[in-house]
Amino acid sequence: xxxxxxxxxxxxxxxxxxxxxxxxxxxxxxxxxxxxxxxxxxxxxxxxxxxxxxxxxxxxxxxxxxxxxxxxxxxxxxxxxxxxxxxxxxxxxxxxxxxxxxxxxxxxxxxxxxxxxxxxxxxxxxxxxxxxxxxxxxxxxxxxxxxxxxxxxxxxxxxxxxxxxxxxxxxxxxxxxxxxxxxxxxxxxxxxxxxxxxxxxxxxxxxxxxx
Amino acid sequence: xxxxxxxxxxxxxxxxxxxxxxxxxxxxxxxxxxxxxxxxxxxxxxxxxxxxxxxxxxxxxxxxxxxxxxxxxxxxxxxxxxxxxxxxxxxxxxxxxxxxxxxxxxxxxxxxxxxxxxxxxxxxxxxxxxxxxxxxxxxxxxxxxxxxxxxxxxxxxxxxxxxxxxxxxxxxxxxxxxxxxxxxxxxxxxxxxxxxxxxxxxxxxxxxxxxxxxxxxxxxxxxxxxxxxxxxxxxxxxxxxxxxxxxxxxxxxxxxxxxxxxxxxxxxxxxxxxxxxx
Numbered sequence: 001x002x003x004x005x006x007x008x009x010x011x012x013x014x015x016x017x018x019x020x021x022x023x024x025x026x027x028x029x030x031x032x033x034x035x036x037x038x039x040x041x042x043x044x045x046x047x048x049x050x051x052x053x054x055x056x057x058x059x060x061x062x063x064x065x066x067x068x069x070x071x072x073x074x075x076x077x078x079x080x081x082x083x084x085x086x087x088x089x090x091x092x093x094x095x096x097x098x099x100x101x102x103x104x105x106x107x108x109x110x111x112x113x114x115x116x117x118x119x120x121x122x123x124x125x126x127x128x129x130x131x132x133x134x135x136x137x138x139x140x141x142x143x144x145x146x147x148x149x150x151x152x153x154x155x156x157x158x159x160x161x162x163x164x165x166x167x168x169x170x171x172x173x174x175x176x177x178x179x180x181x182x183x184x185x186x187x188x189x190x191x192x193x194x195x196x197x198x199x200x201x202x203x204x205x206x207x208x209x210x211x
Numbered sequence: 212x213x214x215x216x217x218x219x220x221x222x223x224x225x226x227x228x229x230x231x232x233x234x235x236x237x238x239x240x241x242x243x244x245x246x247x248x249x250x251x252x253x254x255x256x257x258x259x260x261x262x263x264x265x266x267x268x269x270x271x272x273x274x275x276x277x278x279x280x281x282x283x284x285x286x287x288x289x290x291x292x293x294x295x296x297x298x299x300x301x302x303x304x305x306x307x308x309x310x311x312x313x314x315x316x317x318x319x320x321x322x323x324x325x326x327x328x329x330x331x332x333x334x335x336x337x338x339x340x341x342x343x344x345x346x347x348x349x350x351x352x353x354x355x356x357x358x359x360x361x362x363x364x365x366x367x368x369x370x371x372x373x374x375x376x377x378x379x380x381x382x383x384x385x386x387x388x389x390x391x392x393x394x395x396x397x398x399x400x401x402x403x404x405x406x407x408x409x410x411x412x413x414x415x416x417x418x419x420x421x422x423x424x425x426x427x428x429x430x431x432x433x434x435x436x437x438x439x440x441x442x443x444x445x446x447x448x449x450x451x452x453x454x455x456x457x458x459x460x461x462x463x464x465x466x467x468x469x470x471x472x473x474x475x476x477x478x479x480x481x482x483x484x485x486x487x488x489x
Contacts, residue, residue: 193464
């Protein structure tokens with residue numbers, strides 16, 4: 001990717017660079033007008049793009065086919081319009097029907113595909129011992145097995161966590177904490193990667209490093 | 212007040228400044244941290260190259276990430292697109308993030324050499340954005356035309372030679388879902404699990420704890436995790452790019468984070484056991 005040469009592209013690049021600095025002025029300095037300006041601009045532009053994109057989507061997927069004679073497309077359009085009754089307190093109940101349909105369809109689709117990959121496959125892969133693996137594979141197998149059983153036991157909420165359940169539920173809690181910690185760590189590092197991208201962009205716009 | 216206590220009370224802005232500046236240094240003076248290939252990335256690469264892909268196969272590449280996640284997802288997507296084109300596969304590009312057009316244009320730019328010998332409509336097609344989550348994934352499996360009557364540029368799919376005879380999951384040989392959300396999960400439940408479609412995930416580091424168990428369970432034939440996965444794929448494809456360049460900077464940010472955590476914990480422990488002020 002080369003540094004743009006067209007005037008509008010260059011202007012766009014510098015506007016992006018400036019807006020980035022305005023946003024970063026919050027963590028690097030403090031709350032200020034330039035940050036607020038960039039924040040509101042970002043929200044406004046994002047909302048506008050989302051609206052236009054989704055409007056175009058509805059037009060091409062439902063309205064255009066309806067105009068072309070696909071009369072069944074009137075059903076999703078009506079259901080979609082019924083959603084907007086949420087904005088009118090007296091008729092809000094009407095919106096429950098499309099919402100119920102959406103939830104039902106989503107639930108049905110989810111159940112159809114979820115049981116095998118998210119339960120069956122996951123359980124099988126967890127309880128299948130490593131075939132001819134080394135010590136590390138066996139350690140991992142045992143670690144995951146113990147972690148899984150103890151973590152599930154932690155959620156046995158109908159039985160008091162005492163006696164024989166005390167030790168495994170405490171171990172389960174530790175495993176859950178480690179799991180959440182790893183998830184949080186990955187989240188933080190993902191944000192850092194995004195920051196790395198911005199640091200690179202910062203230098204590229206200034207032509208300090210190639211684009 | 213001990214030095215440790217002072218360090219734990221540093222204004223967070225100081226850390227942000229150090230971080231921002233430290234991230235730039237490796238771009239100016241690359242360090243060259245070694246990059247090893249993870250098994251999940253190798254599996255992904257093996258699944259889209261060699262005997263696993265025949266010329267003429269049709270693959271879907273899903274852009275489920277926006278501009279903000281380019282640094283995480285785009286290097287892997289770029290490397291995979293290169294690999295698939297080199298196997299003479301045909302690619303359907305679709306997007307589940309509203310700024311997909313920007314990402315598509317970037318792909319054209321970053322894979323320009325590989326796209327040069329390819330013809331739009333015969334070797335690849337860009338369908339554009341869809342919304343709808345799992346329901347859309349399920350409908351896409353039944354009929355691509357019902358979700359995408361036309362491509363992103365307004366051409367009816369019936370007028371696109373590459374799409375001739377292709378309308379459902381049964382005509383698709385594999386899916387690469389690159390996303391910041393759970394579109395990989397939607398393809399898994401509605402395509403891989405239901406029809407046995409080959410599926411791989413190019414995910415962000417944040418989703419590694421979700422994606423890797425699915426790879427271990429065999430639902431994904433491979434997984435690329437964040438920029439690191441991108442750098443590994445760039446090595447496998449044989450063309451170093453953005454992710455490899457950024458890896459030093461990312462490693463520095465991780466080291467700084469570890470250093471900050473250690474410092475904060477030493478400070479807390481010092482205050483607790485060595486008679487600090489707090």
